[in-house]
Amino acid sequence: MKKSNALYKNQGVHVITAIFTVEQGVTKALLVKRKNEPYKGDWILTGGALYNNEDLEEGAKREILEKSGIENIEIEQFHTFGKVDRSPVMRMIAVAYIGVIDCNRVKIIRETTNTSNADWFPIDKIPGLGFDHEEILKEALIYLQSKIVSTDILKALFPNEFTIPEIQKTYEAILNRKFDRRNFRKKLLNLNLIEDTNRTGKFEGKKPAKLYRFKKSIKKQNVL
Amino acid sequence: MKKSNALYKNQGVHVITAIFTVEQGVTKALLVKRKNEPYKGDWILTGGALYNNEDLEEGAKREILEKSGIENIEIEQFHTFGKVDRSPVMRMIAVAYIGVIDCNRVKIIRETTNTSNADWFPIDKIPGLGFDHEEILKEALIYLQSKIVSTDILKALFPNEFTIPEIQKTYEAILNRKFDRRNFRKKLLNLNLIEDTNRTGKFEGKKPAKLYRFKKSIKKQNVL
DNA sequence: ACAAAAGTGTTGACTTTACACCCATGG
DNA sequence: CCATGGGTGTAAAGTCAACACTTTTGT
Numbered sequence: 001m002k003k004s005n006a007l008y009k010n011q012g013v014h015v016i017t018a019i020f021t022v023e024q025g026v027t028k029a030l031l032v033k034r035k036n037e038p039y040k041g042d043w044i045l046t047g048g049a050l051y052n053n054e055d056l057e058e059g060a061k062r063e064i065l066e067k068s069g070i071e072n073i074e075i076e077q078f079h080t081f082g083k084v085d086r087s088p089v090m091r092m093i094a095v096a097y098i099g100v101i102d103c104n105r106v107k108i109i110r111e112t113t114n115t116s117n118a119d120w121f122p123i124d125k126i127p128g129l130g131f132d133h134e135e136i137l138k139e140a141l142i143y144l145q146s147k148i149v150s151t152d153i154l155k156a157l158f159p160n161e162f163t164i165p166e167i168q169k170t171y172e173a174i175l176n177r178k179f180d181r182r183n184f185r186k187k188l189l190n191l192n193l194i195e196d197t198n199r200t201g202k203f204e205g206k207k208p209a210k211l212y213r214f215k216k217s218i219k220k221q222n223v224l
Numbered sequence: 225m226k227k228s229n230a231l232y233k234n235q236g237v238h239v240i241t242a243i244f245t246v247e248q249g250v251t252k253a254l255l256v257k258r259k260n261e262p263y264k265g266d267w268i269l270t271g272g273a274l275y276n277n278e279d280l281e282e283g284a285k286r287e288i289l290e291k292s293g294i295e296n297i298e299i300e301q302f303h304t305f306g307k308v309d310r311s312p313v314m315r316m317i318a319v320a321y322i323g324v325i326d327c328n329r330v331k332i333i334r335e336t337t338n339t340s341n342a343d344w345f346p347i348d349k350i351p352g353l354g355f356d357h358e359e360i361l362k363e364a365l366i367y368l369q370s371k372i373v374s375t376d377i378l379k380a381l382f383p384n385e386f387t388i389p390e391i392q393k394t395y396e397a398i399l400n401r402k403f404d405r406r407n408f409r410k411k412l413l414n415l416n417l418i419e420d421t422n423r424t425g426k427f428e429g430k431k432p433a434k435l436y437r438f439k440k441s442i443k444k445q446n447v448l
Numbered sequence: 449a450c451a452a453a454a455g456t457g458t459t460g461a462c463t464t465t466a467c468a469c470c471c472a473t474g475g
Numbered sequence: 476c477c478a479t480g481g482g483t484g485t486a487a488a489g490t491c492a493a494c495a496c497t498t499t500t501g502t
Contacts, residue, residue: 007275011236013306013317051231052315056306080304080319082237082280091276093237093317095304149447165481175448182483183465187448190463205480206473223373224399224411389454406456407492414490429453430500 014087014094015060016047016133017075018140019068020174021103022157026122027173028103029137031129032067033117038088039130043121045137046070047094048114060097068118069109074156075099078143079136086132094132098140098147100156145175152193152214161197163209164188193218238311238318239284240271240357241299242364243292244398245327246381250346251397252327253361255353256291257341262312263354267345269361270294271318272338284321292342293333298380299323302367303360310356318356322364322371324380369399376417376438385421387433388412417442 019030031043046067050059057075064070075097082093108118121127123141128134147153148171158167168184179187188194195215200208243254255267270291274283281299288294299321306317332342345351347365350358371377372395382391392408403411412418419439424432 007277008236008273009276011274011276012232013235013237049232050235050306050317052233052235053231053308055308056304056317077304080280080301082274082319084277084279093274093280093319095306095317146447163481171448177446177448179448180466181481182467185482186464202473203480206475207471207479207481208473209481222401223370224395224401224403387454404493405454406494409455410491426500427453430502431452431454431498432500433454 011091011093013050013056013059014047014092015050015056015063015097016045016094016136017060017064017097017099018045018137018144019064019070019073019099019101020123020141020144021101021120022170022173023103023120025169025173027141027176028120028122029126029140030068030070030103030108031119031121031126032112032115034130035114035116041116042130043127044130044133049092050095056095057097060095064099067112067115069112070101070106073099073101074153076147076153079139081132081136083132094136096136096140098144100144100153102157102159148174149191150220152218155214158214161199161201161211161213163201163203163211165205165209166203167194167212235315235317237274237280237283238271238316239274239280239287239321240269240318240360241284241288241321241323242269242361242368243288243294243297243323243325244347244365244368245325245344246394246397247327247344249393249397251365251400252344252346253350253364254292254294254327254332255343255345255350256336256339258354259338259340265340266354267351268354268357273316274319280319281321284319288323291336291339293336294325294330297323297325298377300371300377303363305356305360307356318360320360320364322368324368324377326381326383365398372398373415374444376442379438382438385423385425385435385437387425387427387435389429389433390427391418391436 021028030046032046034040034042034044046064048063060075064073077095077097080093080095086092103120110118154170157170164185168179172178193214194212197211197213199211201211203209245252254270256270258264258266258268270288272287284299288297301319301321304317304319310316327344334342378394381394388409392403396402417438418436421435421437423435425435427433
């Protein structure tokens with residue numbers, strides 16, 4: 001491959017992460033406000049240009065830290081976006097990740113070198129976003145929805161013990177669907193993601209609720 | 225973003241496709257042999273560097289055509305690989321796709337400008353591959369396995385009518401698992417991917433078998 | 449008529465869904 | 476002592492796995 005060939009010159013890689021949280025039954029995404037052109041003043045997802053000396057996931061985490069101050073977040077790659085004109089500056093490919101974090105356990109840095117603000121937005125109240133980040137966020141949510149039923153990605157929201165009525169609110173918020181209290185319990189337990197702790201705690205009700213936790217290891221099952 | 229910053233300079237994008245076929249109950253992948261350094265003489269998946277004036281999928285299809293002569297193939301992106309040292313030449317990100325095609329319906333071009341050979345390899349007899357293509361191929365197969373139960377990706381192998389015993393062989397080859405003839409029929413019909421044509425044809429048996437076809441549109445179902 | 453492969457049916461064990469009912473606690 | 480949410484139970488419908496049986500054809 002010839003580095004000088006104009007067909008290949010000046011390509012770059014964005015690493016972008018859609019970070020979700022759920023608070024009081026509302027699913028929210030983290031957005032930051034751009035300080036510079038292009039899209040100056042627009043809200044976008046956390047992300048930026050990949051460095052040559054870092055792997056993709058590493059770069060995505062560095063960008064999260066730089067733009068929001070969030071550390072120690074687990075992320076998962078879900079799609080790569082690469083329309084020719086997705087960035088007006090030069091040809092940029094965007095490798096996109098999702099992450100979940102408890103917004104009450106982290107302190108967001110509002111202003112950084114490149115951003116003038118940062119905040120959590122309910123996913124049904126997302127403003128117009130810069131670049132192709134609206135499309136990325138939309139796909140990210142679909143991916144998140146598929147992951148909460150087969151992985152322990154919600155462990156970020158419930159790192160320790162939780163009650164089933166409590167986590168049901170989170171499932172309902174993310175899937176945008178209500179479940180029968182009694183059947184949800186059976187469904188969730190059947191997914192084999194969580195286990196009983198033989199302890200009880202309290203959520204909303206008066207009666208103490210059983211406490212569960214995410215299992216250490218989750219075995220996946222056959223597709224057919 | 226400063227184009228001159230050494231942290232970003234000389235990045236590029238590969239578009240790589242793992243192309244699968246199934247022949248006589250054997251799942252095979254298409255490999256091409258490299259003519260030039262690096263990895264000269266090694267087998268790799270079809271792919272190459274993305275051009276600045278083409279979208280990702282477009283580039284992947286162009287590379288397939290250039291390296292194998294295959295046209296009109298449907299492909300689907302499944303993961304992006306980006307380890308710092310995955311290419312010895314310069315920093316390259318690889319956006320990877322899968323595709324399925326009937327090897328009997330296409331004529332593979334054996335030699336091109338950049339390749340000295342091309343062939344179908346049974347997936348349990350893959351030689352050592354150049355770059356990180358072994359990892360890519362392994363993940364591609366897992367993705368393919370998940371797709372054949374929820375999409376019409378096998379339509380490429382059965383564009384028209386087919387019998388259930390016939391397609392069962394294909395499922396068994398890809399999933400590397402045997403199914404009870406009678407239960408497989410029910411499972412497959414329950415996936416709502418195919419429909420009866422009210423016509424019959426012949427496969428291996430003496431008795432004529434019912435012919436099915438993939439449905440025009442496939443509706444996806446709730447995750448929980 | 450018989451072998452071979454295709455198609456249909458049955459049974460028992462689970463799941464799922466839509467509910468009714470009981471339980472523990474705070475006020 | 477009762478309202479409130481939490482936990483358990485049940486019956487009908489549906490699915491799933493392991494089978495036996497019948498059908499259609501070529502020889």
